[in-house]
Amino acid sequence: MALVLNEDEVMLRDTAEGFFAEKAPIKALRSLRDERDETGFDRGLWAEMAEMGFTGVVIDEDHGGVDMGFMAAGLIAEQMGRNLSASPFLSTAILAATAIREGGTDEQKSEWLPKIAGGEAIIALALDEGPKHHPAGTSATAEKSGNGFKLSGAKAMVVDGHVADALIIAARTSGDEGDAEGISLFIVDPKSKGVSTERTIMVDSRNAARIDLDDVEVSGDALLGSLDDGMAVLGKVLNAGRAAVAAELLGAGSQAFESTVSYIKERKQFGSIIGEFQALQHRASHLYSEMEIARSAVMGALTALDNNDPKAELYCAMAKAKLGSVAKLASQEGVQMHGGVGMTDEYDIGLFMKRIRVLQELFGDAHYHMNQFALANRF
Amino acid sequence: MSDLKAFAAEVREWLEANCPEEMRKPITGDKDLCWGGRNWEFQSDAQKVWLDRMVAKGWTVPTWPKEYGGAGLSRAEEIILKKEMARIGARSPLSSFGIWMLGPALLKFGTEEQKLEHLPPVARGEIRWCQGYSEPSAGSDLASLATKCEDKGDHFMVNGQKVWTSYADKADWIFCLVRTDNTGKKHHGISFVLFDMETPGVEARPIKLISGRSPFCETFFEDVRVEKKNLVGTRDRGWDVAKYLLTHEREMIGGQGQLEGQGRPLHEIAAGSLGIEDGKLADPMLRSKVAEAEIDDWAFSLTVSRKLAEAKAGASLGADSSMLKYYGTELNKRKYELMMDATGHDGLEWESDRSNDGKLARSWLRTKGNSIEGGTSEVQLNIISKHILQLPGA
Numbered sequence: 100m101a102l103v104l105n106e107d108e109v110m111l112r113d114t115a116e117g118f119f120a121e122k123a124p125i126k127a128l129r130s131l132r133d134e135r136d137e138t139g140f141d142r143g144l145w146a147e148m149a150e151m152g153f154t155g156v157v158i159d160e161d162h163g164g165v166d167m168g169f170m171a172a173g174l175i176a177e178q179m180g181r182n183l184s185a186s187p188f189l190s191t192a193i194l195a196a197t198a199i200r201e202g203g204t205d206e207q208k209s210e211w212l213p214k215i216a217g218g219e220a221i222i223a224l225a226l227d228e229g230p231k232h233h234p235a236g237t238s239a240t241a242e243k244s245g246n247g248f249k250l251s252g253a254k255a256m257v258v259d260g261h262v263a264d265a266l267i268i269a270a271r272t273s274g275d276e277g278d279a280e281g282i283s284l285f286i287v288d289p290k291s292k293g294v295s296t297e298r299t300i301m302v303d304s305r306n307a308a309r310i311d312l313d314d315v316e317v318s319g320d321a322l323l324g325s326l327d328d329g330m331a332v333l334g335k336v337l338n339a340g341r342a343a344v345a346a347e348l349l350g351a352g353s354q355a356f357e358s359t360v361s362y363i364k365e366r367k368q369f370g371s372i373i374g375e376f377q378a379l380q381h382r383a384s385h386l387y388s389e390m391e392i393a394r395s396a397v398m399g400a401l402t403a404l405d406n407n408d409p410k411a412e413l414y415c416a417m418a419k420a421k422l423g424s425v426a427k428l429a430s431q432e433g434v435q436m437h438g439g440v441g442m443t444d445e446y447d448i449g450l451f452m453k454r455i456r457v458l459q460e461l462f463g464d465a466h467y468h469m470n471q472f473a474l475a476n477r478f
Numbered sequence: 479m480s481d482l483k484a485f486a487a488e489v490r491e492w493l494e495a496n497c498p499e500e501m502r503k504p505i506t507g508d509k510d511l512c513w514g515g516r517n518w519e520f521q522s523d524a525q526k527v528w529l530d531r532m533v534a535k536g537w538t539v540p541t542w543p544k545e546y547g548g549a550g551l552s553r554a555e556e557i558i559l560k561k562e563m564a565r566i567g568a569r570s571p572l573s574s575f576g577i578w579m580l581g582p583a584l585l586k587f588g589t590e591e592q593k594l595e596h597l598p599p600v601a602r603g604e605i606r607w608c609q610g611y612s613e614p615s616a617g618s619d620l621a622s623l624a625t626k627c628e629d630k631g632d633h634f635m636v637n638g639q640k641v642w643t644s645y646a647d648k649a650d651w652i653f654c655l656v657r658t659d660n661t662g663k664k665h666h667g668i669s670f671v672l673f674d675m676e677t678p679g680v681e682a683r684p685i686k687l688i689s690g691r692s693p694f695c696e697t698f699f700e701d702v703r704v705e706k707k708n709l710v711g712t713r714d715r716g717w718d719v720a721k722y723l724l725t726h727e728r729e730m731i732g733g734q735g736q737l738e739g740q741g742r743p744l745h746e747i748a749a750g751s752l753g754i755e756d757g758k759l760a761d762p763m764l765r766s767k768v769a770e771a772e773i774d775d776w777a778f779s780l781t782v783s784r785k786l787a788e789a790k791a792g793a794s795l796g797a798d799s800s801m802l803k804y805y806g807t808e809l810n811k812r813k814y815e816l817m818m819d820a821t822g823h824d825g826l827e828w829e830s831d832r833s834n835d836g837k838l839a840r841s842w843l844r845t846k847g848n849s850i851e852g853g854t855s856e857v858q859l860n861i862i863s864k865h866i867l868q869l870p871g872a
């Protein structure tokens with residue numbers, strides 16, 4: 100297991116670090132928010148990310164990507180986490196790219212992968228329906244209709260769904276709600292008749308959508324992967340998504356932690372720098388330890404994905420569980436150690452708390468993954 | 479890469495042929511460990527054979543240079559060796575403070591004569607060492623130690639008392655912190671000396687622990703003669719040696735729970751005791767804590783590998799050893815608390831065959847020392863605050 104970055108990876112990390120700090124720093128998110136930007140991210144940034152090869156990081160070269168793998172994707176996500184950079188990287192470059200790469204027909208691959216790599220298409224995954232992540236709980240349906248299907252149901256937390264050029268929708272083609280089998284994936288044009296999209300601005304000033312499907316007609320070749328066995332593709336998509344989100348959490352958590360440590364080295368009370376108080380020192384040092392453990396969890400998961408490790412799913416569950424709780428701790432301790440200013444909009448620490456709250460929820464929170472981990476170990 | 483693959487294949491084959499079956503069984507208690515030393519009584523022929531064979535390969539101390547009894551392996555090769563040993567469940571052939579603590583310090587600070595005199599017997603398990611650091615008034619504040627060491631011309635004379643000296647009653651030699659000067663700041667004037675526990679004037683009195691066992695002692699020194707050649711590093715500057723040794727000690731203690739982890743996993747113990755209902759551990763509250771602890775355990779073991787891979791072969795991890803020590807020992811305590819929760823009434827049995835004479839209860843109590851020995855958790859957090867986070871006044 101390669102837990103130390105090689106030279107190429109160090110170079111990529113440094114490039115991504117400079118890129119996001121310069122092009123998409125926290126103040127960029129603030130202005131998107133304050134100007135109530137329609138898109139919620141900067142399309143110019145996305146185009147530049149395409150030029151850098153970031154959008155095609157897990158797409159093969161034949162389809163216009165750079166095929167650098169998941170460790171590379173994680174390094175990019177981590178830097179986005181540090182800068183709170185808004186972009187459709189997760190929805191499009193990770194989730195959709197993995198879904199189409201793993202499940203797509205040759206035609207689907209040639210149609211979509213070059214567009215993703217080129218930054219020309221934004222694709223959102225419409226999976227969850229209820230308040231919590233629950234893939235098997237899919238109740239949206241896709242009924243056979245002529246040569247195609249008719250989709251109905253309601254999706255929530257469709258990240259970037261408000262601006263997507265295509266949706267990848269999970270719908271039930273057989274079985275009952277709660278069954279992992281019987282779910283199929285479809286690539287759907289959001290402009291199709293019967294699709295209604297409500298943009299949902301989230302607590303972190305990033306965007307998702309609630310999407311209603313009312314007898315949406317799609318042709319047979321909209322099917323992505325095998326009929327009834329969407330889970331085979333979805334499993335890989337979710338592994339990739341969880342690892343990438345864990346990497347972004349690592350970045351956001353690290354930044355929250357580091358800026359908190361800087362703050363307690365400056366702020367004075369009782370005639371002392373507050374970082375001299377042992378109560379704070381020990382909490383900061385505990386957090387340092389947790390962040391180090393968390394980093395290993397993320398690197399383990401990304402490496403497992405790149406190696407096609409048979410335990411990759413478990414690695415990703417472990418990483419998402421660990422990062423969900425550690426990044427949350429970093430943001431909570433961060434706000435507390437900032438005192439009153441930690442509650443202000445002016446200070447960045449609150450923005451980290453919000454983003455981390457969203458990320459830890461996406462594709463399963465720590466409780467979800469602890470449960471999965473236990474089930475996989477038969478307890 | 480192919481070199482490492484070839485090495486792995488060679489190691490695998492050698493271990494298959496040379497590790498006795500009995501030495502592949504899980505460790506069930508202290509008695510299964512081999513500590514070596516002048517008075518060591520091997521638990522079985524297999525234990526002796528296993529030690530002899532590993533000594534011959536230099537694999538009791540794989541990264542040490544050959545002239546000191548090692549095999550001169552790189553860190554990557556060492557990791558392969560460990561993995562291959564773990565794969566067949568091979569026990570460590572030798573447990574030794576000499577290997578974990580004194581060795582690294584001598585390799586860095588010792589003279590060539592000192593290395594040649596002391597390291598090979600450590601590698602061969604012939605001399606067992608103990609650690610004379612703590613004193614009744616110098617625990618966390620170790621640098622305030624007062625054991626007196628006077629220069630008597632051709633030799634030193636040591637007077638004073640150590641405490642919590644693990645296995646002092648069984649060890650052959652001691653590495654000991656003494657005060658050679660008390661006129662300056664407390665970190666100055668400390669020296670690091672070595673002497674034989676059979677030297678007249680040395681007395682070790684076992685102390686009984688809450689686990690009922692007595693692995694550590696009060697150790698008294700009265701006019702103990704120490705040869706000058708047994709001063710390690712610069713006189714009065716022994717604190718540098720002491721601290722460096724501690725980073726290795728902490729790395730070792732931090733990783734200890736991992737070694738034990740090779741036994742039955744926590745969730746299996748819990749399932750065995752509480753049962754499984756609908757595929758889930760019958761106690762849902764405990765179940766989530768078990769899952770959380772095992773996730774932490776996994777991520778922690780990746781961290782140990784990551785930190786070792788980052789450090790060069792034989793190099794110290796520096797202050798990160800405090801992070802590993804802090805996290806690893808707190809985690810180990812948490813796991814044992816959960817094992818006690820899971821086993822309930824059964825885990826409380828202290829003297830019975832059923833409980834292997836209270837093995838779990840005694841181990842549970844022993845883990846409480848993990849976050850005290852080698853510097854307490856609070857002290858590790860102080861070190862992280864000072865050396866890693868560079869917080870003021872830490």
Ligand SMILES: Cc1cc2nc3c(=O)[nH]c(=O)nc-3n(C[C@H](O)[C@H](O)[C@H](O)COP(=O)(O)OP(=O)(O)OC[C@H]3O[C@@H](n4cnc5c(N)ncnc54)[C@H](O)[C@@H]3O)c2cc1C
Nearest residue numbers: 609610611612617618642643644847850851852853854856
């Ligand atoms: C099982 C075991 C084996 C051991 N083996 C050996 C051995 O072989 N050789 C050897 O030399 N020693 C050994 N020790 C001793 C060990 O190193 C000391 O016990 C340890 O350093 C703590 O010192 P103390 O016991 O004097 O506690 P104290 O220093 O009195 O600490 C008491 C409490 O105060 C806290 N505290 C102290 N200072 C601070 C501070 N600055 N900030 C915050 N909290 C603080 C501590 O964390 C602890 O909770 C062993 C100990 C144990 C438990």
